Amino acid sequence: MMNKVELLGHYGSDITHAQSAWTSTSRDLTEDKLNRVDKLLNMLASEGHHTPFEKSSLHFLVTVDQATHIHLLKHRIGVSINGESARYKELKEDKTYIPDDWPREWEEKLLDLSQVTNMAYHECIEALAPVVGRKRAKESARFFKMFNSQITMDVTFNWRSFYHFQQLRNSEHAQIEVRELAQEMLDIVKNLEGNPFEKTIEAFKL
Ligand SMILES: Cc1cc2nc3c(=O)[nH]c(=O)nc-3n(C[C@H](O)[C@H](O)[C@H](O)COP(=O)(O)OP(=O)(O)OC[C@H]3O[C@@H](n4cnc5c(N)ncnc54)[C@H](O)[C@@H]3O)c2cc1C
Structure with missing residues (x-):
């Protein structure tokens, strides 16, 4: 399956960023200051x-x-970051990434080999468990898993680290898979209800 991203939650907004900066003078929001949020965020960025x-x-x-x-x-x-652990559980679901820009013949070769190695992974756990214990069997059988095995990760950024990630990974120099992930994250943030980061996105020219 393709890589996936979903937003679990978000906190903050353009006003949060502006008020944080205005802490140096006064956090009180006036009509005039609210009208200057975009200028402030542009300057900070x-x-x-x-x-x-x-x-x-x-x-x-x-x-x-x-x-x-x-x-x-x-x-x-x-x-x-927190990730799914192949040490603490057997990865029952064989989540497998197949690039969609390959010729079909090579996609099929990768899929076939993935199925063989995934089967070996499960068989190895069962075979090794009585010999080395289930804990060691699980953590070591994963050496059969291939580089296209997918895991689920829980990832939190603040805006600053998100921008840095976007600069480095949503770039022509980055690998397509991480670039697509970064773009999908950005699309989600740009389409949040009420557009809470609209002026911040503009300030960073994303
Ligand atoms: C196109 C591309 C190719 C890459 N190729 C390779 C590769 O071949 N091999 C490889 O190992 N990695 C590679 N990387 C990964 C890269 O080296 C960084 O590890 C990764 O992009 C994270 O960036 P970062 O260190 O800026 O981010 P973070 O670790 O999030 O750091 C954020 C910022 O904090 C500051 N910072 C963090 N740690 C320190 C520190 N110890 N001292 C001083 N300042 C610090 C820096 O300003 C840094 O930019 C590649 C990355 C990209 C985008």
């Missing part, structure tokens, strides 16, 4: 005053191949 953008959060659930899994894990700052 362009001048690198990015800490106010750490006050929001974007919480996603994704199901991704192992290359994308690693790409996500490389983002160390302001990104909180």
